[in-house]
């Protein structure tokens with residue numbers, strides 16, 4: 517016993533030193549496998565500057581995942597009728613693909629599935645060309661953006677039970693995956709407010725969680741048959757009432773039960789912008805890989821980073837590995853973001869917040885290496 521007491525400090529020192537050495541040997545990929553950046557596709561005028569941004573500002577900051585919100589802004593060949601204005605050409609996409617490959621950046625395209633098929637004032641290309649896919653044809657678009665409004669119109673949805681919608685939309689999904697040479701596809705699926713509506717002859721009266729899960733499962737099967745991953749935003753899978761998180765970053769329209777109705781292989785992007793809600797734990801404990809996403813408040817992002825490291829450190833290995841990383845989200849257009857990031861354009865305070873948040877968060881992430 518005496519000997520043990522004498523030796524204990526040395527044993528402790530040796531064990532501690534070994535642990536420190538092990539910690540030092542860990543690469544940034546071990547500590548934070550996914551270091552993401554999410555932004556809208558730039559317009560043609562800003563495309564070259566965007567490439568420069570990837571090379572000079574994402575690569576040195578160790579970003580290894582680029583989620584590009586493309587939507588219908590690509591020159592689709594199978595469905596040229598769906599090409600939006602200011603669309604990326606195939607040649608441009610291939611330039612970006614090459615640059616990302618050279619720098620080991622996983623490039624993921626996004627096309628919104630189910631929700632976000634319009635703004636308050638304008639339908640997207642899908643509902644413009646195929647108005648029959650609209651879940652709420654009786655809801656008229658507003659003349660001017662106004663929230664709240666009588667119809668509670670934030671964004672339209674397509675009808676998940678329309679017999680023709682998936683053929684058209686999946687053609688576009690497949691084309692994006694092919695041209696981006698992607699091994700993962702992001703389907704959005706956030707803020708789906710119109711779902712299982714009474715005015716839809718197919719969906720009325722149906723369980724909204726089942727409708728939401730059905731849409732995830734259908735796409736998951738379509739993608740996994742090609743060996744591709746499905747990524748989605750996580751808000752519809754969190755109960756907004758029980759958590760107090762409300763209708764935006766969580767669900768107040770009874771979709772949350774879908775969390776138990778979809779495959780665990782779906783990757784969840786868990787976004788919280790105003791407070792560092794620890795909901796990634798919910799997803800990890802359910803068996804999902806989860807990525808925490810901040811936006812425009814550096815303090816929130818840094819707290820989320822602290823949580824991320826703590827959750828990984830204090831969980832059993834199988835669960836720790838599900839906390840995959842963090843992804844900075846940029847909303848409001850790539851062109852504006854680049855103007856603020858490089859030229860400090862003053863007119864866009866919200867963009868300024870996200871620009872600073874990105875710099876501050878990745879300054880810290882870089883130190884993990």
Ligand SMILES: [Zn+2]
Pocket residue numbers: 651674675676677678712713716717718719720
């Ligand atoms: Zn419907």
